[in-house]
Amino acid sequence: MLMTRSPDAPIGVYDSGVGGLSVLRHIRAQYPNEHLIYFADSGHAPYGDKTEDYVVARALIVTDFLLKQGMKALVVACNTATVAAIKAVRAKHPELPVVGVEPGxxxxxxxxxxxxxxxxxxxxxxxxxxxxxxxxxxxxxxxxxxxxxxxxxxxxxxxxxxxxxxxxxxxxxxxxxxxxxxxxxxxxxxxxxxxxxxxxxxxxxxxxxxxxxxxxDTGDAVARQLGRLLEAAGLLRPAGGDAATLHGYTTADVSALAPAFANLLGLTPPVEKIDV
CATH class of the missing domain: 3.40.50.1860 (Rossmann fold)
Incomplete structure (x- = not known):
């Protein structure tokens, strides 16, 4: 799948639910100029009691969706999905900068x-x-x-x-x-x-x-690794342009993700429910 590789394209951040917001806050703090998309697969969570094949399938579906939104890099902000599926994501999309999270x-x-x-x-x-x-x-x-x-x-x-x-x-x-x-x-x-x-x-x-x-907590290290990959690929978004945006997607009800943004990060981005 071809993807937009432009510094102005968004970074996708993916988790089974709201936990990845702990990684998102590190990314926003270190790279305030970056457009971000947060995907909570809450309709299929929790991942911890699912089979490895199930988690791999979900990770590939979510990655394909985020690519259609034009993302330039992916952060798998979920330890379970990283352990089970990041190898499959990288194999299917070798051109995509992908960062996972692992227990420290x-x-x-x-x-x-x-x-x-x-x-x-x-x-x-x-x-x-x-x-x-x-x-x-x-x-x-x-x-x-x-x-x-x-x-x-x-x-x-x-x-x-x-x-x-x-x-x-x-x-x-x-x-x-x-x-x-x-x-x-x-x-x-x-x-x-x-x-x-x-x-x-x-x-x-x-x-x-x-x-x-x-x-x-390895969230800070994940954000730094993301920055290294973006810089190496010439994909860091420079300062001085339009304000950075944040958009949320969830496979569950919006009433779960929107309050999480507000309560955990003090943010009120647009959030959409999707069926994938």
């Missing part, structure tokens, strides 16, 4: 003192072949033990939009406390939804009387 195992291993790192992620991410290979490589090279914790149900609760509910607090207690009990001094937020409940995670850490626990 390498930076976590570099800073842990206890050599124990907790990884919060979806079940699908933690079962992914690419993730497991990465874990084995880094564990062997750094003598780090990675404690894997599937956070079942947490994405569903975050998607509801209220980040301070008893249900979210209970899930964070359930999933974070065992990692602290095992001596983890570094926690990897292995899903782009999780930075939005960072305050709740920090509460669990305080209640546990743990000190010196570091949280790893």
């Amino acid at each position: 195992l390498k930076p976590a291993a570099a800073i842990t003192r206890s050599r124990k790192v907790g990884v919060l992620a979806t079940a699908r991410t933690l079962k992914g072949e690419k993730f497991l290979q990465l874990r084995e490589q880094i564990a062997a090279a750094t003598q780090t033990e990675f404690l894997l914790q599937p956070a079942v149900g947490l994405v569903d609760q975050i998607e509801l939009g209220d980040l301070h509910t008893p249900a979210i607090a209970a899930l964070l207690d359930k999933y974070v406390t065992p990692l602290l009990d095992q001596g983890a001094d570094t926690l990897v937020l292995g899903c782009t939804h999780y930075p939005f409940v960072q305050d709740g995670i920090e509460r669990v850490i305080r209640d546990h009387a743990s000190s010196g626990v570091t949280l790893i």
Whole structure:
């Protein structure tokens, strides 16, 4: 498929739901001149309990849609989709700059003192072949033990939009406390939804009387990598033109994504529901 490769074309940011907004905010902060399209595949979420083939199929459908909107680069702002599908996306669209998100195992291993790192992620991410290979490589090279914790149900609760509910607090207690009990001094937020409940995670850490626990959010690194790819391709949008735009698409109801933009980022872009 031919695509518009112009600096003025938008960047596509794709997630299974609203979690990718945590990556979008880093992109907007670092590249305020860029036009952006955010795609929330909420009508087919959550991805964490889906098969790999299902996630691959959805990722290819979403990529094709965003290409039709003229995007110049794609950020797969979903850990589960990155692990399951980014290889297939790159294979089908080798001309397209594509950046994925991966749990920050390498930076976590570099800073842990206890050599124990907790990884919060979806079940699908933690079962992914690419993730497991990465874990084995880094564990062997750094003598780090990675404690894997599937956070079942947490994405569903975050998607509801209220980040301070008893249900979210209970899930964070359930999933974070065992990692602290095992001596983890570094926690990897292995899903782009999780930075939005960072305050709740920090509460669990305080209640546990743990000190010196570091949280790893890779959104900033993803944005920097995007910038490197755009610069190398001559696709960075220069300053001085029309104001940057942001448009949202969702496969669920607009009433889910629009409030997420407002509540999580303080933004009110146009949002459309589509069927793909």
